[in-house]
Amino acid sequence: MNMIRSIIKGTGHYVPENVVTNEDLSKIMTTSDEWITERTGIKERRHRKERNDAQETTSYLGLKASEMALENAGLTAKDLDFIIFATLSPDYFFPGCGVQIQEALGCDTIGALDVRNQCSGFIYALSVANAFIKSGTYKNILVVGAEVHSFGLDFSDEGRGVSVIFGDGAGAVILSKASDHEKGDVLAFNMHSEGKHAEELSTKFPGSKFGWSDRMRLEPEAVTNAEIYPNMNGNFVFKHAVTRFPESMLEALESAGKTLEDLDLFIPHQANLRIAQFVQKKLGLKDDQVFNNIQKYGNTTAASIPLAFSEAVSEGKAKRGDLVLLTAFGSGFTWGSVLLVY
Numbered sequence: 001m002n003m004i005r006s007i008i009k010g011t012g013h014y015v016p017e018n019v020v021t022n023e024d025l026s027k028i029m030t031t032s033d034e035w036i037t038e039r040t041g042i043k044e045r046r047h048r049k050e051r052n053d054a055q056e057t058t059s060y061l062g063l064k065a066s067e068m069a070l071e072n073a074g075l076t077a078k079d080l081d082f083i084i085f086a087t088l089s090p091d092y093f094f095p096g097c098g099v100q101i102q103e104a105l106g107c108d109t110i111g112a113l114d115v116r117n118q119c120s121g122f123i124y125a126l127s128v129a130n131a132f133i134k135s136g137t138y139k140n141i142l143v144v145g146a147e148v149h150s151f152g153l154d155f156s157d158e159g160r161g162v163s164v165i166f167g168d169g170a171g172a173v174i175l176s177k178a179s180d181h182e183k184g185d186v187l188a189f190n191m192h193s194e195g196k197h198a199e200e201l202s203t204k205f206p207g208s209k210f211g212w213s214d215r216m217r218l219e220p221e222a223v224t225n226a227e228i229y230p231n232m233n234g235n236f237v238f239k240h241a242v243t244r245f246p247e248s249m250l251e252a253l254e255s256a257g258k259t260l261e262d263l264d265l266f267i268p269h270q271a272n273l274r275i276a277q278f279v280q281k282k283l284g285l286k287d288d289q290v291f292n293n294i295q296k297y298g299n300t301t302a303a304s305i306p307l308a309f310s311e312a313v314s315e316g317k318a319k320r321g322d323l324v325l326l327t328a329f330g331s332g333f334t335w336g337s338v339l340l341v342y
């Protein structure tokens with residue numbers, strides 16, 4: 001029987017031009033390059049130039065990454081059958097960013113789905129895209145991860161433990177049905193969740209669980225109490241991340257009958273360089289088997305894996321035929337992996 005294979009036909013990425021170094025942050029809050037580098041490995045990140053920039057929205061960053069991915073795939077927007085967009089920082093509270101991309105790219109009235117799984121959003125989005133390709137439903141799916149964090153972080157000393165970590169950026173891939181002459185396939189994926197830890201890494205407002213007193217999405221007190229900003233139990237997140245990453249990675253490899261030695265490239269969600277290094281050491285992966293770029297972009301949440309993947313392709317570090325493992329862990333908690341031959 002001729003099985004359908006799904007391949008990454010094209011990759012793309014985009015980041016705002018504005019570079020914000022650790023030194024820059026130390027001018028607006030009590031922090032230092034030494035503190036940030038030691039704890040996170042981050043040296044700089046991108047922020048859109050103006051925090052209230054109506055042009056450089058999440059869907060705009062996603063659009064630029066998508067245009068590069070389409071060009072890289074040798075396709076046009078008219079070839080797309082479906083769009084999946086992962087983000088926690090959409091242009092609007094609703095609707096999601098998928099429809100903004102459909103309009104901006106000038107696609108036909110194809111379906112556009114938003115995924116709300118934060119750091120693991122791209123893994124979930126790619127897994128859903130893979131299922132649609134493998135079922136024979138669609139041929140070319142645009143999968144985007146994009147975030148604008150810089151408008152929603154607390155840059156005062158109270159928020160410094162979180163705000164130094166996150167940056168703006170976008171990445172995209174085109175997942176396509178492979179033709180006979182094209183190599184590659186998605187070999188395995190897994191997705192997990194543990195909702196009891198939802199508030200260990202969350203942004204509460206605007207949310208239907210809160211704001212009940214005045215029936216308002218956003219109460220003035222929420223702003224005063226800084227509850228509109230992300231809050232993170234850093235040590236708790238760290239401990240869970242370094243357990244769930246290896247579990248999910250080994251599960252994916254095992255279900256495809258592969259081993260760590262077979263891996264050409266591991267691209268972890270760029271949460272924190274310390275987490276990636278801990279996982280690398282625990283599993284005994286060599287330096288040239290792991291790709292990190294958090295040093296330049298910070299943690300871009302749903303964008304981090306496609307942004308890293310696209311850079312790895314551009315730099316020749318991910319080559320056609322390579323066995324590539326993508327793994328993420330984050331808010332929810334949610335985590336998962338996609339193992340593929342690129």
Ligand code: ACO
Pocket residue numbers: 030031032035036039040119160161162164165201232233234235237238241270271272274299301329330331
């Ligand atoms: N600059 C200087 N000092 C700071 C900063 C800062 N940016 N942020 C916090 N501090 C201070 C704190 O106020 C505290 O001071 P105190 O001892 O006087 O009270 C001290 O530094 C230590 O603070 P901690 O929060 O305990 O810092 P910790 O060493 O735990 O590091 C960090 C924080 C980096 C977040 C760490 O917990 C960690 O690596 N967590 C993993 C989670 C993570 O990286 N998540 C990324 C996003 S989530 C995801 O993508 C999965």
